[in-house]
Amino acid sequence: xxxxxxxxxxxxxxxxxxxxxxxxxxxxxxxxxxxxxxxxxxxxxxxxxxxxxxxxxxxxxxxxxxxxxxxxxxxxxxxxxxxxxxxxxxxxxxxxxxxxxxxxxxxxxxxxxxxxxxxxxxxxxxxxxxxxxxxxxxxxxxxxxxxxxxxxxxxxxxxxxxxxxxxxxxxxxxxxxxxxxxxxxxxxxxxxxxxxxxxxxxxxxxxxxxxxxxxxxxxxxxxxxxxxxxxxxxxxxxxxxxxxxxxxxxxxxxxxxxxxxxxxxxxxxxxxxxxxxxxxxxxxxxxxxxxxxxxxxxxxxxxxxxxxxxxxxxxxxxxxx
Amino acid sequence: xxxxxxxxxxxxxxxxxxxxxxxxxxxxxxxxxxxxxxxxxxxxxxxxxxxxxxxxxxxxxxxxxxxxxxxxxxxxxxxxxxxxxxxxxxxxxxxxxxxxxxxxxxxxxxxxxxxxxxxxxxxxxxxxxxxxxxxxxxxxxxxxxxxxxxxxxxxxxxxxxxxxxxxxxxxxxxxxxxxxxxxxxxxxxxxxxxxxxxxxxxxxxxxxxxxxxxxxxxxxxxxxxxxxxxxxxxxxxxxxxxxxxxxxxxxxxxxxxxxxxxxxxxxxxxxxxxxxxxxxxxxxxxxxxxxxxxxxxxxxxxxxxxxxxxxxxxxxxxxxxxxxx
Numbered sequence: 001x002x003x004x005x006x007x008x009x010x011x012x013x014x015x016x017x018x019x020x021x022x023x024x025x026x027x028x029x030x031x032x033x034x035x036x037x038x039x040x041x042x043x044x045x046x047x048x049x050x051x052x053x054x055x056x057x058x059x060x061x062x063x064x065x066x067x068x069x070x071x072x073x074x075x076x077x078x079x080x081x082x083x084x085x086x087x088x089x090x091x092x093x094x095x096x097x098x099x100x101x102x103x104x105x106x107x108x109x110x111x112x113x114x115x116x117x118x119x120x121x122x123x124x125x126x127x128x129x130x131x132x133x134x135x136x137x138x139x140x141x142x143x144x145x146x147x148x149x150x151x152x153x154x155x156x157x158x159x160x161x162x163x164x165x166x167x168x169x170x171x172x173x174x175x176x177x178x179x180x181x182x183x184x185x186x187x188x189x190x191x192x193x194x195x196x197x198x199x200x201x202x203x204x205x206x207x208x209x210x211x212x213x214x215x216x217x218x219x220x221x222x223x224x225x226x227x228x229x230x231x232x233x234x235x236x237x238x239x240x241x242x243x244x245x246x247x248x249x250x251x252x253x254x255x256x257x258x259x260x261x262x263x264x265x266x267x268x269x270x271x272x273x274x275x276x277x278x279x280x281x282x283x284x285x286x287x288x289x290x291x292x293x294x295x296x297x298x299x300x301x302x303x304x305x306x307x308x309x310x311x312x313x314x315x316x317x318x319x320x321x
Numbered sequence: 322x323x324x325x326x327x328x329x330x331x332x333x334x335x336x337x338x339x340x341x342x343x344x345x346x347x348x349x350x351x352x353x354x355x356x357x358x359x360x361x362x363x364x365x366x367x368x369x370x371x372x373x374x375x376x377x378x379x380x381x382x383x384x385x386x387x388x389x390x391x392x393x394x395x396x397x398x399x400x401x402x403x404x405x406x407x408x409x410x411x412x413x414x415x416x417x418x419x420x421x422x423x424x425x426x427x428x429x430x431x432x433x434x435x436x437x438x439x440x441x442x443x444x445x446x447x448x449x450x451x452x453x454x455x456x457x458x459x460x461x462x463x464x465x466x467x468x469x470x471x472x473x474x475x476x477x478x479x480x481x482x483x484x485x486x487x488x489x490x491x492x493x494x495x496x497x498x499x500x501x502x503x504x505x506x507x508x509x510x511x512x513x514x515x516x517x518x519x520x521x522x523x524x525x526x527x528x529x530x531x532x533x534x535x536x537x538x539x540x541x542x543x544x545x546x547x548x549x550x551x552x553x554x555x556x557x558x559x560x561x562x563x564x565x566x567x568x569x570x571x572x573x574x575x576x577x578x579x580x581x582x583x584x585x586x587x588x589x590x591x592x593x594x595x596x597x598x599x600x601x602x603x604x605x606x607x608x609x610x611x612x613x614x615x616x617x618x619x620x621x622x623x624x625x626x627x628x629x630x631x632x633x634x635x636x637x638x639x640x641x642x643x644x645x646x
Contacts, residue, residue, distance in 0.1 A: 050508035157596050187364035187535065189593035192579035196589055214508065221581035221590065244584065258513040259583055260538025264561045268542075272517060273510045276478045292510075 004077075005176055005208050006039040006062060011071035013057050029280050031057040033232035034071070036307070039176075039208055039225075046223030046240075047212045048255070050277055053229040055212045059178040062210070063095050064088070075176075093123050096169035100181035102161035106153040112139075113149035116168045125172060135171065141204075142167040143197060159190035163197070170201060178210045183218060191218070198222060216259055220244060228252045231280055231288040234307065238314040248310065248321045251289050287319070295320065323355040326496060326529050327376070332389035334368075334375045341601045345371040345384065347553035353497065353546075356527040360534060360544035360561075362576070366597050368553040369533045373499050376531075377416060378406055394496070411442045415490030419502035421482035425474040431485055432470035435492065442493045457488040461518060480511035487518065494526065501533045516542060537580055541565060549573050552598055552608040555627065559634030569636040571613045607639065615640055 012035075014028035032054040039045045047055045060066050062073045064080050073080050080091060099105045106115060117135045120126060126134045136146055142163045153161060162182060169177055179198070183191040195218065201207060213219050219226055220240060227237040228251065236249040247253045254271040261268070273292045278284055284291045290300040299319055307317040334346035346368045353359045361369045374380045376391055378398065391398040393413065398406065410416070418424045425434055435454040439445055445453065451470070458466035461484045474482060483503060490498055500519065504512040516539065522528055532543055540547055540561070547564045549557040549572065557570040568574045578591035595612040598604075606621040607613070613620065619639050627635045628642055 050510065159596060187597075188537070188576055188579050189364060190596060192581075192590040192592045193594075195581070196592060199589070216509070217581040217583045220583055221587070254510060256583065258509045260512075260516070260536060260542050262537035262541045262565070262577060262580060262582060264541040264544075264565050266541070270513060270517075272513055276480050276511065277508070 003041045004038050005041050005043075005075070006210075007072075007074040007077075008038070008058075008062055009036045009072045009074075011035045011058065011061060011073060012069040013054075013061050013066070014069045027281050030232050030283070031280060032061065035229075035232075035234050036071075037227055037234065037237060039210060041175075042202075042206050042208055043225060044202060044209045044211055044223045046219035046226040047210060047229060048214065048216055048219050048226060049229030050214060052231070052277055052280060054232040054280075055214075055229055056180050058229075059097070059180050059210060059212050063097055063178055064091070065097070089123075093119075093125075093172050094175045096172060096174040096177045098162075098165055098169055098177060098179045098182045100184050102158055102165050102185070105165050106161060108153050110153075111149070112144075112151050112153065112156075112164050115153075115164065116171050119168070120171050123172060135167075138167045138171045141201065142170060143193070157190075159186055159194060162186065162194055166194075166197065166201070170205075173205075174207070176208045176210070178212070180212045181214070182211075184213070184215070195222060216255060228255065231277065231283050233288060233317060234315070235289065235318070236314075236316050238311075242311065242314050246314075248314070248316045249289075249318050250293050250295055254294075287317075323357070325352055326355045326357075326394060327353040327531075328390070328392040329372075329376070330390040330392070332372065332375060332391065333387040334371055334380060334384060335387050336381075336384040338383065338601070343600045344553050344603070345600065346375060348389075349550070349553075349555045350389075351548050351555065351558060353529045353531060355496070355529055356523065357545045358523060358530040358532060358543055359546045359548060360532045360540045361548045361550055362534060362537065362540050363550035364535060364576075364597055366552075366600065367550045369535075369550055370501055372550070373416075373501050373531065373533055376499065377410055377414060379410075408442075411438055411495070412493045413495055414497045414499060415493070415495035417483070417486050417490050417498065417500040417503045419505050421479055421486050421506065422474070424486055425482060427474050429473075430470065431472050431474065431477070435470070435485070435489055438489060439492050453492065454488075457492055458485070461488050461491075462514075478511075479507050480514060483507060483511075483515055484518070487515075487522070491522065491526075491528075495528065497529045497531065498522075499531045499533075502535070503532070504539065505534070505536070512539075519543065537577060549576075552600060552603065554608060554624075554637065556609065556638070557634070557636040558627075559631065563631055563634050567631065567634075569630045569634065569641060570609075570638050571615055571640075572609050573636075575612075607637075 011032055013032040014030050016028045017026050019026050049055050061068050113135050117131045121131055144163050183194050211223055225239055226243050227234045230251050236252045247256055254273050257271045275292050278291055286302050287300040287305050290296040305317045305319045310316050310321055330350050332346050332349045336343040336345055363369050375386050436450040439450040439453050455466040458469055463469055463484055504515050523530055544561040547561050551572050557573045568577055575593040593612050598608055607625055610616045610620040625637045625639045627637045630636050630641050
């Protein structure tokens with residue numbers, strides 16, 4: 001298909017660490033363990049999961065910020081792990097990344113305008129004379145005032161810093177942005193401002209996002225397609241409507257029911273999961289979710305459930321769906 | 322109605338910094354009854370945590386409770402000696418902090434950290450304290466207590482550590498538990514477990530809970546009574562049902578509308594323009610005026626007092642003052 005932007009197939013990323021004097025290799029942490037999905041042009045793809053489920057690892061690996069262990073990532077049909085230096089440089093312009101913590105993603109000694117403009121000059125997006133005008137234009141789009149251009153990051157609040165980081169990403173006119181928990185550290189009222197900014201930028205520029213978040217209500221608001229992750233695997237993937245109207249995987253159901261609703265009169269049928277998320281070094285055999293699943297059986301411990309399409313564009317990995 | 326356990330009257334806590342005086346808690350009054358859960362809501366920097374720390378008199382050195390009263394079971398905590406306060410912390414009031422990972426000392430085992438306060442506060446022998454610690458761990462839904470007691474904090478997950486923190490807070494059967502963002506650092510499914518646990522504790526021991534959170538979802542689930550703070554001021558308070566059904570203050574309304582909710586599909590989120598004001602440089606008048614949609618002349622001149630709106634609800638806003646329009 002021509003409108004496919006990113007195609008991830010069976011992506012794996014294991015981390016190993018060496019221990020002790022003789023550098024004995026430890027068992028690998030299977031952060032991402034065989035994940036497949038596609039992101040179409042103009043799509044906002046949400047990746048939801050609890051800590052340690054491998055969301056951020058996917059975000060970093062599909063931009064080739066770090067190497068993969070196995071599988072394939074194609075950007076516009078090209079394998080990104082098989083690019084020449086020149087092609088990779090081009091990829092770096094088209095794809096951008098926004099991190100969670102706006103306090104550590106800006107260099108405190110670089111003025112805001114320089115931080116936004118540096119890559120623009122480096123990649124020759126506009127000529128040197130036009131940079132300042134370009135930066136000002138991008139800043140305005142992202143809700144920053146012109147006088148902010150010569151200030152240092154410490155003079156800004158968290159919400160404004162996040163705007164600066166977004167402006168820095170937008171300045172290169174990218175096609176695809178990975179947002180790694182971009183609103184997690186912001187207050188509710190500021191969070192709403194930034195989320196609206198995301199929607200505006202996306203609509204005006206026809207951008208595609210991979211939106212990583214643990215907050216399922218934010219994902220529901222922004223995303224068109226949502227994948228739920230658990231311990232390195234996607235357990236369910238569907239359009240927003242299907243996922244919320246008809247969640248199929250027991251983990252998705254539990255996750256949806258666990259989110260507190262700001263309405264004291266709301267009736268809750270909460271599915272309380274027992275226990276903690278197991279360690280990704282030593283996950284349960286078979287289905288990784290079985291140790292916390294309310295309806296697990298013997299089959300679940302013996303066989304890894306197949307990740308399959310149960311309805312059109314609705315993928316689930318569970319034996320009993 | 323049950324008895325009043327804690328009454329905070331006109332509490333003022335200031336911090337003396339290089340940039341001037343920061344009024345972190347500015348004339349805040351509220352009360353907690355026995356067996357009641359009161360939630361303080363607000364965004365970062367609005368004084369929620371400092372209010373809680375003021376109650377325990379644990380505020381950092383450059384801060385000071387300037388005036389007001391904190392009546393706990395009839396005694397003014399601000400007049401107690403250091404020694405009496407020490408007795409009170411733990412025995413009468415337990416506290417749970419946001420970061421279970423950093424609240425425990427990494428070089429002592431869970432057991433050592435649980436047993437010490439039990440021996441210190443309940444005057445039990447080491448053997449009895451050990452037994453009590455084991456009981457508490459089991460009670461909070463953690464299997465094989467014997468093993469957990471020997472572990473170090475880094476060997477437990479965040480959810481488990483928070484359970485340990487709750488166990489320590491509960492160990493001396495306090496009348497009041499102050500929980501400062503107890504689930505913010507935890508995952509949703511773990512948060513659901515911890516909130517459930519707190520509800521059980523409240524039901525079983527009739528403990529009062531002062532819960533501090535920024536998450537309105539958590540408030541709706543846990544609170545009997547809600548206090549909304551903004552820039553050190555109490556801007557609205559009321560029973561949870563009334564407050565959520567009919568929020569009065571523009572800030573409370575804004576907070577409720579700005580949060581995306583599952584199942585509610587909106588095109589755009591409501592936003593509160595601007596940001597929380599700098600607490601060293603507050604203007605006269607209502608602190609929310611610069612961000613408020615309904616701002617009028619008087620808002621910039623004079624600060625509104627808390628006024629009764631509805632049966633038990635109070636708000637500090639000129640919109641609800643007779644004759645102020």
